Amino acid sequence: MNQRPIGDVILDLKGISLSFGGVKALTDISFDVREHEIRAIIGPNGAGKSSMLNVINGVYTPQQGEIVFRGQHFNRMSSRQVAEMGVARTFQSLALFKGMSVLDNIMAGRNLRMKSGILAQMLRVGPAMREEVAHREHVERIIDFLQIQSHRKTPVGRLPYGLQKRVDLGRALAMEPSLLLLDEPMAGMNLEEKQDMSRFILDVNDEFGTTIVLIEHDMGVVMDISDRVVVLDYGRKIGDGTPDEVRGNPDVISAYLGVAH
Numbered sequence: 001m002n003q004r005p006i007g008d009v010i011l012d013l014k015g016i017s018l019s020f021g022g023v024k025a026l027t028d029i030s031f032d033v034r035e036h037e038i039r040a041i042i043g044p045n046g047a048g049k050s051s052m053l054n055v056i057n058g059v060y061t062p063q064q065g066e067i068v069f070r071g072q073h074f075n076r077m078s079s080r081q082v083a084e085m086g087v088a089r090t091f092q093s094l095a096l097f098k099g100m101s102v103l104d105n106i107m108a109g110r111n112l113r114m115k116s117g118i119l120a121q122m123l124r125v126g127p128a129m130r131e132e133v134a135h136r137e138h139v140e141r142i143i144d145f146l147q148i149q150s151h152r153k154t155p156v157g158r159l160p161y162g163l164q165k166r167v168d169l170g171r172a173l174a175m176e177p178s179l180l181l182l183d184e185p186m187a188g189m190n191l192e193e194k195q196d197m198s199r200f201i202l203d204v205n206d207e208f209g210t211t212i213v214l215i216e217h218d219m220g221v222v223m224d225i226s227d228r229v230v231v232l233d234y235g236r237k238i239g240d241g242t243p244d245e246v247r248g249n250p251d252v253i254s255a256y257l258g259v260a261h
Contacts, residue, residue, distance in 0.1 A: 009033070011211075013066075015030055026052060027235050030065075031237065033179070033211060037212075037227040038226050042216065042230075048234075057087055058078050058079040087177055088173070088177035089181040090171075090182050098156050101153050102159070103140075146166050146167075180204065181214075182212060185216065186216060198221055222243070
């Protein structure tokens with residue numbers, strides 16, 4: 001479990017409601033995320049989990065509610081603003097550049113950190129050259145950390161699915177986020193791939209001190225690696241607490257744990 005001491009609340013979601021054309025995706029949802037913790041969001045299909053993640057990283061603007069991130073209050077945030085504040089995200093469906101190498105895909109995650117202009121980057125002159133070398137060194141450390149050194153130059157589209165998911169994680173880590181949002185990081189994986197990904201998530205949390213919010217369907221994984229779990233059902237919050245507290249919550253058992261997926 002988490003080796004780092006859990007810190008103060010860094011993300012506080014208050015009374016979040018979100019609708020699309022009269023259809024309620026989220027209704028009056030409140031929960032917080034503490035520094036250095038692994039916070040899971042679970043629930044059946046259609047519960048509103050991805051919508052919640054989209055609210056956190058500025059893709060959706062809720063009709064009601066407030067987001068407090070590191071003491072700053074927001075009713076709405078743009079995706080770029082969120083990224084600049086240190087929030088990175090992986091997606092359920094891989095959005096990688098399949099024809100580009102592993103190294104270049106992860107380098108793409110450094111864009112926000114690059115100070116030199118596009119022209120200087122293309123010409124690779126002076127400070128831009130030195131900057132690129134520094135960024136490459138950082139990316140190489142991520143590649144080593146994720147144990148994909150032998151695939152550095154391989155086009156991502158040729159890699160097995162489990163390794164592609166690892167590259168996706170690497171690209172998010174390249175942003176050096178303080179808060180990492182993982183949307184079903186283990187979807188479609190076999191048991192061995194899930195074990196590997198669980199270990200990397202725990203290591204990211206422990207070694208980098210990254211706070212993690214993740215959506216995951218595999219209850220075994222959630223209960224093993226999470227510090228706290230919030231449970232959604234039909235866009236409403238029905239449970240919130242430690243894995244043991246959630247496991248024993250009768251509303252959760254009837255809505256989710258008792259349902260075969």
